Each structure stands twice: as structure tokens, then as C-alpha cells.
Amino acid sequence: MTQPQSEATKGRAARDRAGAESEGMRGQVLFRQLNEQIRSLAGGFGLDAELDLVCECTNGGCFERLIVSTEDYEAIRRFPTRFLVKPRHDAGQVERIVEETAHFLVVERIGADAEAAIQLDPRRRGRRRELVERPLVRLEVT
Ligand SMILES: [Zn+2]
Secondary structure (H helix, E strand, O other): OOOOOOHHHHHHHHHHHHHOHHHHHHHHHHHHHHHHHHHHHHOOOOOOOEEEEEOOOOOOOOOOEEEEEHHHHHHHHOOOOEEEEOOOOOOHHHEEEEEEOOOOEEEEEOOHHHHHHHHOOHHHHHHHHHHHHHHHHHHHHO
16 A cells, blocks of 8 residues: 655655655644544554555655554643654755654654644643533533
8 A cells, every 4th residue: 555755756855855844734733633633543452553644755646554652642742843754755954853753754744843743732621621511511411
């Protein structure tokens, strides 16, 4: 299922790098949300279970799949500025590689987009929603 990165894909990544960081950022944030949904569906399975995720690189057209253990995935999600991408899918100046394996890279967003990555962290919003909504749900039940 995996294909080598095409020349067209590389060209697009280069354009993103040139000046449209926030465009790449949107893609990353969307794919992170998608992976969070996959993670929550896997829910009850143990930490050694494997998750079938999608690449979170800045190339919005990249739908490459990544198989990562739940444990590794949880370790990455502890940092709102970190994203999971395929090897060689890192975006150069806007992020740095913090972990490298044969199957995936963990990249950390740097500069202005790091702040946006934190603001848009689905876990951050999830926690807040939980705090607000749980008592309301309890009131409806009783
Ligand atoms: Zn990718």
C-alpha cells in the first residue's frame, strides 16, 4: 500500500515550506484529529495494540498509513506540538525531528505554528469539555 513519495508530492511540500506554513498546519491538525478518533475507537485495547493511523505531515494530500503501537502513540500525544509522520515526510524549517524509527518520525513544530499546534490540541479541548459537560450530564440522569 505504501508508495514512494512522488515528484509532485515533493514539489507541493516545497511550496508549503516556502511560505504557507499555516496551510500545512491545517492539514496536520486535521490528520491529528483523525488519528485521535482512530485512537479513541481502539479505546479499550491494551497499550501493546497497534493503531492503523494516517501520516500527519504538512502535505495535505498525503494519506499514507502508519502502524504505531498504542504506547508509542500515547507518548507522542503527551506533547501538543508533536506530530507523527512517515520517514522523510518532515517539513524542514517549521519542525524538527525528535524521534526517528524505521517506520515513523516524530516531529516537533517550532516557531509561530507551535503556538497554534498547542491551541488546536484536541486533547486540551477534550479535557476542558469534560470538566464542563460532565456535571450537566449527571444532572440530566438524576
Ligand atoms: Zn505524509
